[in-house]
Amino acid sequence: MTPADIMAPSRAELAVLAGQPSPRELYKYSPLSKWIPESLAGVLHKEISTSFATKWPDEIRSFFRIFDHVHDPLLRIFLRTLEPQLWQEVQGHSLFSKTALSLSPGGIVSGFQIRPEISDSFFNLKLDFQEIEAPAQPSITGFLVWVGEGISADVCLEIISDPRKAHSVLILVVAEKDSRTDLNLIISGSGQVRCNTFVSLAGPAARAHLRSVILSSPSSHHDLHNWVQHRAPETESNQTVRLLGAKDSTSVFSGQIVVENSAPRTTAYQSAKGLLLDEGAFVYMRPFLEIYHDDVKCSHGCTTGFLDPEQLFYLRSRGISESRARQELTEAFVREVFSSVGSVIQREYLNSALKHILNTCM
Amino acid sequence: MSKKLLEIQNLRAGTEDKEILRGISLAIQPGEVHAIMGQNGSGKSTLAYVLAGKPGYEVFGGSVWMNGKDLLSMEPEERAGEGLFLAFQYPVEIPGLNMSTFLRHAVNEVRQYRGLDPLDAKNFLKLVREKVQELGLSSDFLKRAVNAGFSGGEKKKNEILQLLLLEPSLVILDETDSGLDLDALKQVTEHILRLKSPERSFLIITHYPKLLEYLKPDVVHVMDDGQILCSGGWEVVKDLEEHGFENIRQSVLNAP
Numbered sequence: 001m002t003p004a005d006i007m008a009p010s011r012a013e014l015a016v017l018a019g020q021p022s023p024r025e026l027y028k029y030s031p032l033s034k035w036i037p038e039s040l041a042g043v044l045h046k047e048i049s050t051s052f053a054t055k056w057p058d059e060i061r062s063f064f065r066i067f068d069h070v071h072d073p074l075l076r077i078f079l080r081t082l083e084p085q086l087w088q089e090v091q092g093h094s095l096f097s098k099t100a101l102s103l104s105p106g107g108i109v110s111g112f113q114i115r116p117e118i119s120d121s122f123f124n125l126k127l128d129f130q131e132i133e134a135p136a137q138p139s140i141t142g143f144l145v146w147v148g149e150g151i152s153a154d155v156c157l158e159i160i161s162d163p164r165k166a167h168s169v170l171i172l173v174v175a176e177k178d179s180r181t182d183l184n185l186i187i188s189g190s191g192q193v194r195c196n197t198f199v200s201l202a203g204p205a206a207r208a209h210l211r212s213v214i215l216s217s218p219s220s221h222h223d224l225h226n227w228v229q230h231r232a233p234e235t236e237s238n239q240t241v242r243l244l245g246a247k248d249s250t251s252v253f254s255g256q257i258v259v260e261n262s263a264p265r266t267t268a269y270q271s272a273k274g275l276l277l278d279e280g281a282f283v284y285m286r287p288f289l290e291i292y293h294d295d296v297k298c299s300h301g302c303t304t305g306f307l308d309p310e311q312l313f314y315l316r317s318r319g320i321s322e323s324r325a326r327q328e329l330t331e332a333f334v335r336e337v338f339s340s341v342g343s344v345i346q347r348e349y350l351n352s353a354l355k356h357i358l359n360t361c362m
Numbered sequence: 363m364s365k366k367l368l369e370i371q372n373l374r375a376g377t378e379d380k381e382i383l384r385g386i387s388l389a390i391q392p393g394e395v396h397a398i399m400g401q402n403g404s405g406k407s408t409l410a411y412v413l414a415g416k417p418g419y420e421v422f423g424g425s426v427w428m429n430g431k432d433l434l435s436m437e438p439e440e441r442a443g444e445g446l447f448l449a450f451q452y453p454v455e456i457p458g459l460n461m462s463t464f465l466r467h468a469v470n471e472v473r474q475y476r477g478l479d480p481l482d483a484k485n486f487l488k489l490v491r492e493k494v495q496e497l498g499l500s501s502d503f504l505k506r507a508v509n510a511g512f513s514g515g516e517k518k519k520n521e522i523l524q525l526l527l528l529e530p531s532l533v534i535l536d537e538t539d540s541g542l543d544l545d546a547l548k549q550v551t552e553h554i555l556r557l558k559s560p561e562r563s564f565l566i567i568t569h570y571p572k573l574l575e576y577l578k579p580d581v582v583h584v585m586d587d588g589q590i591l592c593s594g595g596w597e598v599v600k601d602l603e604e605h606g607f608e609n610i611r612q613s614v615l616n617a618p
Contacts, residue, residue: 309417310454315464317414318524319442319472328467332458332507339458339507 114145114155122154122346127169129162130189142170145181149203152180154346158353161189161220169195177203177232183210184338184350187224188357190217199228201235201263209238211337215357216249216281226255230263230296241272242334243304245281254286257300261292268296274304275333307333331358366427367392367563368532373424375412376588381422382408384588390532393560397574398567399599400585401607406567407451409585410536413565414448415441428532442468443475447530449521451537456508461520464508465490469527493526497553515546522553533557534565539573551576571599586611 114123127141147153159169175181187193199208214222228237243251257268274283287300307329315325334354341347368390376382382405390396400406412419413426415438426433428444436444456464469489470480481489494503497519509517518538525533535554539547551573558564566577574582582598584591584607591614592598601610 308454311456313414313416313438314450314454314456315468316438317416317442317448318464318468319439319475319528320464320467321439321471322437324467324471328459328463329456332456334458336458336507 112141112143114143114153116147116151116153119150119152120154120343121151122156122343124156124349126158126160128158128160129165129167129191129193130160140168140170143172145171145173145183147173147175147179147181147206149176150178151176154182154184154341154343156184156346156350156353157186159185159187159189159193159195161187161191161193161222163191163219166192167194169193171195171197173197173199173208175199175201175203175206175208175235178205179203179207181206181208182341182346183208184341184346185210185212185224186215186350186353186357187213187222188215188217189222190220192221192223194223195225197224197226199226199237201228201230201237202232203235204232205234205236206232207236209340210240211341212239212241212253213334213337213354214241214243214251214253215334216244216246216251218247219249220246221250221252223252224254226253228255228257228268230257230259230266230268232263234265235263236267237269239270239272240337240340241270242337243272243274243283243285244330244334245274245276245278245283247278248280250282250284252284254284255288255300257289257291257298259289259291259293259296259298264293264295266293266296266298268298270300270302272300272302273333275330276304276306277330327358331355334358365392365430366390367394367429368433368565369427370413371425371427373409373412373426374422375419375424376408376422377418378420382588383412385424386588386590387424388583388590388593390563390565392531392563393558394581395558395564395566395577395579397577397579397582397599398565398585399569399571399582399602400591402569404585405588406585407536408588410448410534410565410567413441413534414438414446439471440475442528442530443472445531446534447525447528447532448534449518449525449536449538451540453509453517453521455510455512457510459508460504461506461508462487462490462504465504465524465527468524472528490527493523496526497523498549499523514541515543515550518542518546518550519553522550525557526553531561532563532565534567536567537569538566539568539570547572548576571603574599584610 143157145155157171161167171183173181173183183197185195187195197210199210201208208228210226210228212224214224216222224241226239228239230237237257239255241253241255243253245251251274253272255270255272257270259266259268270287272285272287274285276283283304285302285304287302289298289300291298307326311329312322312325315328316322320328331354335351338347338350341350366389370386370388373383373386374381386409388396398406398409408419412421413433415436421434428446431444433441466486469486473480490504491501494501499516499519509520512520521538538550542550554577564577566573566579568574581593582595583593584598584602591611
C-alpha cells in the first residue's frame with residue numbers, strides 16, 4: 001500500500017464530503033450539477049474564469065452557442081469558461097492514456113479537441129482513471145469532436161472508472177454538412193463515471209452513429225446520458241446501447257433525441273438493451289424523443305432482462321457447458337453493438353478491447 | 363435382441379403444474395427410425411424437450427435410459443455428449459455470436475466429453491468448411507451470427523450442419539419439415555437420409571406423412587393427449603392419411 005492509498009478517502013467518504021446522497025439514489029437521471037460537487041464548481045469557476053476575458057476564436061464561440069439551451073448550470077460553466085488553449089489537439093490514429101490528464105489545471109479539468117481534417121480518420125482513445133496518480137478528487141474531462149463538411153471520422157473512447165473518485169466525461173460532437181461521425185464508447189471499471197454525450201447534427205445530411213457499451217463491476221456506478229440534436233434537414237442519427245449489470249452495480253442510460261423544426265426528413269433511431277447478470281444489479285433506462293417537425297422518422301426500443309433461457313438451452317443442447325454458454329451469450333450481447341462498424345480494423349479493435357475487459361473484469 | 367439405444371419407461375412429465383406426458387413407453391434400437399405423429403398439443407414437442415433436458419419441464423415419474431445410463435439425471439450438455447441431438451423446430455436467433463465460434467465450442471466440448479482431443483483451429487476449419495460446402499451453403503455462412511436473419515431453409519440447414527459435426531447416435535427431429543417449401547424439404551431430407559447408419563437412430567416428430575415417405579420409418583407411433591395411442595409400421599401412416607386422426611382414436615377406444 002502506498003501513502004496515496006492510505007490518504008485516499010473512500011467513495012462513501014467522498015460522497016459525504018461533497019454533500020452527496022447515496023450513489024444509487026443520487027445518480028439516477030441526475031443533472032450534472034448534482035454529480036459534480038459544488039466544491040468542484042467553485043474551483044472550476046475560480047481557476048478558469050480569471051482568464052475568461054481572453055480572446056476566443058469565432059468557431060469556438062459559435063460552437064458553444066449550439067449548446068446555449070443546455071440548461072444544466074454546471075455544464076454551462078464548463079462550456080463557457082473553458083479556455084480554448086486548454087483543448088489539447090488529439091492526433092488521429094493514436095492511443096493516449098494517463099499523461100494527458102496531468103496537463104489540466106489542478107488535475108481536474110482537461111479538454112481535448114478532435115478535428116479530423118481528412119476523411120476516414122480514426123481516433124482510438126483510452127481514459128484510464130485507475131492509472132492516474134492524482135489526489136482523490138472528482139474530475140471533468142471534455143472532448144470536443146468537430147467533424148467538418150464532407151469529412152467522415154471514427155472516434156473510439158474507452159473509459160475505465162476508478163473506485164477512488166467520481167469522474168465526469170463530456171463529449172461534444174458537432175457534425176457539419178454531409179459528414180459522418182461514428183462514436184464508439186466502452187465504459188468499464190469498478191468506480192463511478194458519468195458520461196454526457198452531446199451531439200449536434202448542425203449541417204444538412206450529417207450522420208452520426210453512437211455505439212455504447214457499459215460494462216459494470218461489483219458496486220460500480222456508470223452513467224451515460226446521450227443528447228442528440230437534429231438541427232438541419234435530412235440528418236441521421238443512430239444510437240445503439242448495451243448495458244451489462246454485474247452484482248450490486250448500477251448502470252444508467254438516458255437518451256434524448258431532439259428534432260428541431262429546422263430538420264425535416266430526419267431519421268433517428270435508438271436501441272437500448274440491458275442485461276442483468278447477477279443479484280443486486282440495477283439498470284435504469286430512460287429514452288425520450290422531442291420532435292418539432294412532422295416529416296421525420298424516429299423510433300426507439302428499450303428492454304432489460306436476464307440471459308434468454310431459450311438461447312442458453314440451445315447452446316447447452318449442443319454440448320456447450322452452462323458457464324461457457326453464459327460467457328458466450330454475454331459477449332454476444334455486447335458484441336452486437338459493434339457489428340455495424342464499417343471498418344474491419346476498427347471493429348476488430350473494439351471487439352478485442354471488449355474481450356479483454358470481459359475476460360479480466362467480469 | 364441387440365442392446366437398446368434409448369428406452370423410455372412410463373414417462374410422466376410436463377410443466378410445473380400440468381402433466382402433459384401421461385405415461386410414455388418406447389424403445390429404440392440402434393439404427394432404427396421411429397416416427398411420432400399426432401395433433402397439435404398432443405405432447406410431441408414436450409417429449410422432445412424432456413429428452414433433451416430443457417429447463418422448465420418437470421419429470422413426475424418414469425425413467426429414460428440411453429446407452430444404459432440414466433438420461434434424466436444428466437445436464438443438457440451431457441446428453442449432447444452422450445450422443446443425443448435435438449434438431450429444433452424453431453432454432454433461436456443469437457445476434458452477436460459468430461457461427462464458427464459457436465460450432466468450434468460445440469464440437470470441442472462434445473469431443474472432450476467423448477474423450478477425444480480438441481480440434482485445432484486449422485483442422486476445425488477444414489472440417490466445417492467441408493460440411494458447409496456439402497450442404498450447399500455459401501462460405502460466408504460461418505461469419506454470420508447464429509440463426510440471425512437466416513431464412514427458414516437456412517435455419518434448418520444449420521441444424522443439419524450441427525448434426526453433421528456432432529455425430530450423434532440419436533437424432534430427434536422436431537417438425538423439421540415445418541416452414542419449408544417442397545424443394546427445401548427434399549434437400550433437407552436427402553441430407554438426413556445420408557446420415558442414416560446402423561449405429562444412428564432417429565426419432566422424427568411430424569404432422570405430415572411427406573417427410574416420412576422419404577425417411578421410411580421402422581416404427582410409427584401415434585400420440586394423443588400425452589399417451590401413445592397405437593404403434594405400428596407404415597400402415598399406420600396410410601391409415602392416418604385415409605381415415606384421419608379422429609377415426610383412429612375412435613377405433614382404438616372402441617376396441618375390446
